[in-house]
Amino acid sequence: RSAPLVGRLVVVGLGLIGGSFAKGLRERGMCREVVGVDLDAESRRLAVQLGVVDRCESELAAACVGADVIMLAVPILAMEKVLAQLADLDLGAAVLTDAGSAKGNVVRAARRALGERFARFVPGHPIAGSEKSGVEAANGKLYRRHKVILTPLAETDAGALALVDGLWRALDADVEHMSVEHHDEVLAATSHLPHLLAFGLVDSLAHQSENLEIFRYAAGGFRDFTRIAGSDPLMWHDIFLANREAVLRILDRFRSDLDVLREAVDRGDGHHLLGVFTRARVAREHFS
Ligand code: NAD
Incomplete structure (x- = not known):
């Protein structure tokens, strides 16, 4: 175990992808606290019970208080709505990232919603998964030796990019950077x-x-x-x-x-x- 990379990690969407990210980082002691948010009460209950997160909130605003990193792992078509909700919150210097399987449309939505804060948004996509879904399938080893593609933009903050890159590497993922279009x-x-x-x-x-x-x-x-x-x-x-x-x-x-x-x-x-x-x-x- 090494020292935590971040204080408070917030994971929005506790399915296979968000749940595995939260669980893996928690198991490795990479965050001082992992907070989950999900629309579904049963997923929130299970996430705590299965040790995927330290605690859950039903409201995005309550979960994001004091967040250092916010991972968006909701379905792609829900990203725009969540980004618009985040835009109204005081997030301080929090770094935002996502795990959506297509990047162009998430990046367009983030640019529209976040304004100046867009520089602290690091778009990403783990090439890992299974036919299973939901928090029950969360697996802290899911990303081991799998590719994770980050698609930073010209304006992406170098520190934010390095932090997100480091979190995926802590999960033993093989991280690559490329353009959104590619x-x-x-x-x-x-x-x-x-x-x-x-x-x-x-x-x-x-x-x-x-x-x-x-x-x-x-x-x-x-x-x-x-x-x-x-x-x-x-x-x-x-x-x-x-x-x-x-x-x-x-x-x-x-x-x-x-x-x-x-x-x-x-x-x-x-x-x-x-x-x-x-x-x-x-x-x-x-x-x-
Ligand atoms: P999932 O269905 O297992 O989980 C999604 C979770 O998000 C659910 O628990 C749902 O209740 C919650 N949710 C939906 N809308 C929400 C909202 N507005 N606020 C809070 N929570 C909300 O899905 P998944 O397989 O974990 O996929 C999540 C993301 O990861 C998607 O964007 C997907 O494209 C991407 N992804 C999936 C895979 C895969 O193989 N499953 C691989 C790579 C990337």
């Missing part, structure tokens, strides 16, 4: 598009099949490909509304490549198919 492009390609394809494929097959009979014949490949269609529909609905432009760009590129594959199947062009499949296998070997 983050949203990369995540649209590697996370958002695959989720859209998995949800879309399962739904398409389900409504073509009487009583879901077709799934009785699904083998390992289908299970692997569609595992992520078991993710939280509400969270994903938020992500596609928040990251529309980047998702549309990659989706259109993918659609045109899919059309080329369709044409190759149509004209029985084995040479083309073999070329695509071989290139894909080689590319995949680079990251697996």
